[in-house]
Amino acid sequence: MEIDSDKLRQLIQAHLDQRLSDEEFEALQEYLEKNPEARAEYVELAQLDAGLRDSGVADGSNVVAFSLGVEKSGTNWWAVAAVVMAFLLPTTFLLNTRTQGDSVGPALAAVNGVAVITAQADAVWGGSELATGVALEPGRLVLKEGLAQIDFFGGASISLSGPAEIELVNRDAAILYRGRLKADVPPAARGFEVRAGDILLEDLGTSFGLSVGEDDGADLIVFDGEVRATGVDGKPMLLFGGDSARLEKGAATPQDAKEAGEFADINDVIAGSGDREDSRYTAWKEASLDRRRDPRLIAYYDFEDITAATRRLRNQALHGEGSELDGGIVGARLAEGRWGSKTALDFRSEGDRVRFNIPGEWDAITLYAWVRIDALDRHLSSLFLTDYFDENEIHWQLANDGYLHFACSPMGVVDIPKHNRRFYSDVFWEPSMSGQWFLLAVTAERGIGKVTHFVNGQAIGISDGTQMDKPLTAMRIGGADLGNWSDPIWPDRSLRSLNGRIDEFAIYGAALSPKEIAEIYEVGRP
Amino acid sequence: MTPSSPSTSEELFVQLFAQNERHIRAFVRSMGLDWTSVDDVVQTVSLVMWRKWDQFDPDTDFMKWGRVIARFEVLKFRRTMARDRHVFYDDLIELIADASLEREAQVSNEHYVECLQACLDTLPEQSRELIRAAYEGDKSIKEVAADVGKSATALYKALDRIRKQLQGCIEGRLVAG
Numbered sequence: 125m126e127i128d129s130d131k132l133r134q135l136i137q138a139h140l141d142q143r144l145s146d147e148e149f150e151a152l153q154e155y156l157e158k159n160p161e162a163r164a165e166y167v168e169l170a171q172l173d174a175g176l177r178d179s180g181v182a183d184g185s186n187v188v189a190f191s192l193g194v195e196k197s198g199t200n201w202w203a204v205a206a207v208v209m210a211f212l213l214p215t216t217f218l219l220n221t222r223t224q225g226d227s228v229g230p231a232l233a234a235v236n237g238v239a240v241i242t243a244q245a246d247a248v249w250g251g252s253e254l255a256t257g258v259a260l261e262p263g264r265l266v267l268k269e270g271l272a273q274i275d276f277f278g279g280a281s282i283s284l285s286g287p288a289e290i291e292l293v294n295r296d297a298a299i300l301y302r303g304r305l306k307a308d309v310p311p312a313a314r315g316f317e318v319r320a321g322d323i324l325l326e327d328l329g330t331s332f333g334l335s336v337g338e339d340d341g342a343d344l345i346v347f348d349g350e351v352r353a354t355g356v357d358g359k360p361m362l363l364f365g366g367d368s369a370r371l372e373k374g375a376a377t378p379q380d381a382k383e384a385g386e387f388a389d390i391n392d393v394i395a396g397s398g399d400r401e402d403s404r405y406t407a408w409k410e411a412s413l414d415r416r417r418d419p420r421l422i423a424y425y426d427f428e429d430i431t432a433a434t435r436r437l438r439n440q441a442l443h444g445e446g447s448e449l450d451g452g453i454v455g456a457r458l459a460e461g462r463w464g465s466k467t468a469l470d471f472r473s474e475g476d477r478v479r480f481n482i483p484g485e486w487d488a489i490t491l492y493a494w495v496r497i498d499a500l501d502r503h504l505s506s507l508f509l510t511d512y513f514d515e516n517e518i519h520w521q522l523a524n525d526g527y528l529h530f531a532c533s534p535m536g537v538v539d540i541p542k543h544n545r546r547f548y549s550d551v552f553w554e555p556s557m558s559g560q561w562f563l564l565a566v567t568a569e570r571g572i573g574k575v576t577h578f579v580n581g582q583a584i585g586i587s588d589g590t591q592m593d594k595p596l597t598a599m600r601i602g603g604a605d606l607g608n609w610s611d612p613i614w615p616d617r618s619l620r621s622l623n624g625r626i627d628e629f630a631i632y633g634a635a636l637s638p639k640e641i642a643e644i645y646e647v648g649r650p
Numbered sequence: 651m652t653p654s655s656p657s658t659s660e661e662l663f664v665q666l667f668a669q670n671e672r673h674i675r676a677f678v679r680s681m682g683l684d685w686t687s688v689d690d691v692v693q694t695v696s697l698v699m700w701r702k703w704d705q706f707d708p709d710t711d712f713m714k715w716g717r718v719i720a721r722f723e724v725l726k727f728r729r730t731m732a733r734d735r736h737v738f739y740d741d742l743i744e745l746i747a748d749a750s751l752e753r754e755a756q757v758s759n760e761h762y763v764e765c766l767q768a769c770l771d772t773l774p775e776q777s778r779e780l781i782r783a784a785y786e787g788d789k790s791i792k793e794v795a796a797d798v799g800k801s802a803t804a805l806y807k808a809l810d811r812i813r814k815q816l817q818g819c820i821e822g823r824l825v826a827g
Binding site for chain 1: 672675676679680682684685729730735736738739741742745746749750752753759762763766781784785791806810813814816817820821
């Protein structure tokens with residue numbers, strides 16, 4: 125593209141107005157990078173744009189208010205005040221660490237993570253549910269009932285019995301407000317600290333149990349190794365294997381080991397989670413057998429009883445086309461699903477996929493899949509992509525930033541920017557969630573804006589998209605891949621193979637209600 | 651200029667932020683984000699500034715501090731953006747931010763805005779109406795075009811002409827001092 129000063133000005137202005145084509149945008153970027161004068165021009169035009177936008181010429185008055193004083197920007201003032209208030213609230217809340225009840229749970233993030241939940245049995249968490257494998261940031265956890273094993277990144281591991289309330293301080297320290305925990309501290313994690321009331325316990329090796337009751341006192345028992353307890357007087361007391369102490373009013377007093385009671389340990393957590401797993405799998409299985417009778421199903425794949433030799437993914441829907449809609453397994457390997465007894469397919473290599481041919485056209489459609497996302501290492505990772513992208517064909521995929529992406533165009537690939545209706549969900553996934561199972565679903569209906577993304581049974585917002593104000597006219601599938609993309613439109617950006625597992629997939633020729641999707645999640649969650 | 655002396659640290663923050671918000675918005679806009687994104691980023695910037703408020707030395711320049719944070723937040727935000735939103739790539743954002751700072755060193759935003767106001771006043775009423783319609787925000791250019799019975803292209807052409815006129819007027823005034 126030839127760019128002279130008039131053209132440059134035009135391109136910049138069009139970029140600011142959001143009316144550049146992809147090609148023009150690339151040309152503008154390239155030109156700006158090479159030319160400092162062009163950048164200066166960009167800055168100047170952006171300044172004019174911002175000046176006009178925020179000037180008040182838009183207020184409808186002829187008086188353009190440009191005073192920078194606070195009194196002139198009353199609405200801004202309130203917006204900022206609201207932001208400040210919103211920020212003050214949680215801050216106060218965090219400072220008040222003695223608050224009882226559900227707290228703002230530790231955020232889920234690997235970056236600032238200090239610990240990870242490695243096993244749980246019948247665990248009920250205060251606040252949002254916490255999945256096994258989730259990295260936890262410093263903060264308070266409420267375990268209402270059940271057992272959970274939490275591994276600190278420093279190397280110590282605790283088994284927590286609910287009801288309990290614990291604060292993760294850092295990778296080597298926690299505060300137990302109430303409940304019982306058993307700590308196992310390998311040599312590498314020596315020095316792991318647990319505070320109970322005014323007493324600081326420092327584990328000098330192996331294991332101890334700690335119980336904090338409602339009466340503010342605590343019982344400590346050392347199973348093995350050595351623990352140093354320091355009270356308010358600052359004098360440390362050393363306890364050894366078999367010793368027990370009552371911690372009260374900032375001091376530790378020796379007591380009989382029987383007083384400390386029983387402590388669940390890691391084996392109990394694992395044994396408990398096994399029982400729970402079996403019962404959850406059975407419950408899902410019953411619901412799944414029931415589901416295949418739904419006449420709205422186009423196809424239903426339960427991914428059950430797959431063996432290493434299985435090459436056909438059976439359509440289990442009782443109505444409709446039956447085995448005509450079986451999928452062909454290409455490359456994807458047998459793997460463990462949501463539970464030990466459930467089979468799944470593992471998608472890993474660039475060629476892995478399940479091939480389908482599902483003819484027909486629908487006014488509404490629902491797709492759902494139970495997916496374990498291991499990584500979103502492609503620009504886009506396929507969930508279910510129709511071959512190429514012909515008229516009215518649907519594309520359902522994951523963007524590497526962690527959001528769901530549904531698209532359908534009545535014009536197919538003709539003038540894609542102008543016609544492709546793309547619906548991007550809010551970001552729901554980040555790398556710390558790698559290895560967790562998710563129920564992903566989307567419903568789409570003919571008409572304008574009738575696309576909804578669901579994650580784990582809950583509808584999530586649409587954060588962005590293209591041409592969303594234009595109607596979907598119909599939905600088609602035809603040749604399609606689960607976990608990959610055949611016959612891509614852009615050979616250079618075509619690699620969209622999934623990195624993860626799938627162990628259930630359904631296609632309905634109707635939009636399921638949010639309630640129905642919530643039920644699928646409830647009965648199917650691992 | 652200050653209406654009343656702020657009695658608390660929070661009030662001081664709110665006041666300084668309100669005084670500088672437009673300027674921060676202009677700076678973020680200059681890095682090539684669309685207005686929806688500018689709103690999002692500036693909100694995040696306000697949160698980050700507030701969170702780090704205890705690290706701010708009141709004797710230093712609030713706006714300078716704001717620009718450092720805004721620049722960082724734009725780059726962070728960019729990574730969450732889809733490609734088809736036409737956000738520049740990181741290196742170019744940095745280059746343009748530098749150009750924006752250079753510009754700021756030559757022309758203060760306050761002075762610029764004064765000149766803009768003076769130039770707006772010299773525009774014929776019809777042009778001012780068009781600018782108002784285009785920047786009012788709740789209607790797209792296409793809708794405005796439909797309202798006045800013109801094509802969007804024709805409207806953009808007219809707007810471009812007015813903006814060019816304004817730019818010439820402003821730069822003239824800035825040079826004149």
